Amino acid sequence: MLIFGVESSCDETSCAVLSVEEENGGRVFSLRSNIVASQVETHRLFGGVVPEIASRAHAEVISKVARDALSEAGIGPHDIDAVAVTSYPGLIGCLLVGTSFAKGLSSSLGVPLVPVNHIEAHAAAAYLCEYDLSAPFGALVVSGSHTSLYDVPRETSFIPVGGSRDDAAGEAFDKVGRIIGLPYPAGRAMDELAVRAAEQGADEDVPLPSPAIPGDNLDFSFSGLKTAALNYVNTKRQSMKLKEGDPLPEKTVLAVAASFTNAVCSGISKKLSLFLKSRNYDKLVLAGGVAANSHLRRSADAVCRKYGVRLIAPPVSLCGDNAAMVAAAGYYALKEGLIADSAMNAYASEEAAEKAMKECGFKPLH
Ligand code: KG4
Numbered sequence: 001m002l003i004f005g006v007e008s009s010c011d012e013t014s015c016a017v018l019s020v021e022e023e024n025g026g027r028v029f030s031l032r033s034n035i036v037a038s039q040v041e042t043h044r045l046f047g048g049v050v051p052e053i054a055s056r057a058h059a060e061v062i063s064k065v066a067r068d069a070l071s072e073a074g075i076g077p078h079d080i081d082a083v084a085v086t087s088y089p090g091l092i093g094c095l096l097v098g099t100s101f102a103k104g105l106s107s108s109l110g111v112p113l114v115p116v117n118h119i120e121a122h123a124a125a126a127y128l129c130e131y132d133l134s135a136p137f138g139a140l141v142v143s144g145s146h147t148s149l150y151d152v153p154r155e156t157s158f159i160p161v162g163g164s165r166d167d168a169a170g171e172a173f174d175k176v177g178r179i180i181g182l183p184y185p186a187g188r189a190m191d192e193l194a195v196r197a198a199e200q201g202a203d204e205d206v207p208l209p210s211p212a213i214p215g216d217n218l219d220f221s222f223s224g225l226k227t228a229a230l231n232y233v234n235t236k237r238q239s240m241k242l243k244e245g246d247p248l249p250e251k252t253v254l255a256v257a258a259s260f261t262n263a264v265c266s267g268i269s270k271k272l273s274l275f276l277k278s279r280n281y282d283k284l285v286l287a288g289g290v291a292a293n294s295h296l297r298r299s300a301d302a303v304c305r306k307y308g309v310r311l312i313a314p315p316v317s318l319c320g321d322n323a324a325m326v327a328a329a330g331y332y333a334l335k336e337g338l339i340a341d342s343a344m345n346a347y348a349s350e351e352a353a354e355k356a357m358k359e360c361g362f363k364p365l366h
């Protein structure tokens with residue numbers, strides 16, 4: 001079976017072809033193509049994603065991205081057996097480009113249309129690197145818009161058990177990066193600076209609060225951490241009499257990147273420990289754009305080892321937004337008959353999507 005995936009929830013337009021063979025009650029995924037057209041250079045000029053520009057850019061490239069995905073997979077459109085598309089959550093204008101394209105494609109080919117939750121799709125990237133991964137497992141999705149823990153009793157059932165009460169970790173990485181002079185998106189550069197700081201030994205102490213909310217909950221707050229980093233940098237600038245636009249000293253840049261990364265990783269590790277301690281999972285999936293962070297991968301691995309849990313994190317190339325993960329999530333939804341018709345809509349938030357789906361009786365919540 002060949003599943004065509006479509007992703008356009010934020011600033012990456014992506015289409016993929018995933019081949020699925022079912023054998024002995026299991027499945028074998030083989031990724032035939034995964035084309036990603038990034039708009040990052042465009043949004044960098046504005047210091048973040050501009051929704052209207054993003055939607056237009058998706059509309060401009062989606063047909064070409066789809067054609068490239070087919071041609072790299074060596075297939076024609078009529079070989080496709082199903083179309084899976086991110087329909088929520090995300091920027092509404094962006095989602096509408098992908099869902100409209102997917103609707104048109106599925107109805108012209110007469111194949112099923114499968115709506116996919118973007119956050120669940122991030123976790124589904126793990127199936128592409130782990131041959132025998134199946135539910136139940138725990139999942140930690142850390143992205144530009146989410147920092148969430150889930151119980152996953154079935155591949156199509158993600159039960160949120162904790163997460164950020166305000167900003168997401170990725171958003172905080174980008175904001176703090178911006179404060180110290182890095183271009184958008186700053187996550188990867190922050191990662192590299194924290195590596196350099198560890199090698200060189202940062203000698204500047206940056207006191208930052210933990211993003212782990214005190215208590216037995218599994219929740220985070222990243223806004224206080226972000227503000228503390230901003231205050232530290234502003235005070236530093238004043239004490240050094242730096243003018244607007246003057247760069248910070250390199251040792252301050254390294255120290256802020258390292259201390260911030262450390263605060264994020266130890267806060268997440270704290271709640272991950274609590275999560276794993278209270279469950280009996282033997283597998284934890286770590287996914288989302290921020291799962292590419294080398295420090296987070298190492299600290300999550302250390303926590304998992306402590307509880308005898310196998311950490312499954314997709315390769316860095318599949319952590320960011322891509323359509324391969326959407327096709328993988330779509331396979332499991334298709335198996336359960338979670339198919340949409342031409343009335344399928346796009347939703348900016350999970351709450352809006354769940355409300356609408358409940359009303360039309362489409363998808364059982366959990
Ligand atoms: O999952 P994603 O591609 O988009 C959303 O669904 O939000 O995540 C993007 C986020 C950005 O905030 C980016 O800075 C961050 O992932 N990111 C990283 C790293 N690579 C990407 N953050 C920390 N370390 C990295 N290596």
Ligand code: ZN
Nearest residue numbers: 143289320321
């Ligand atoms: Zn994403």
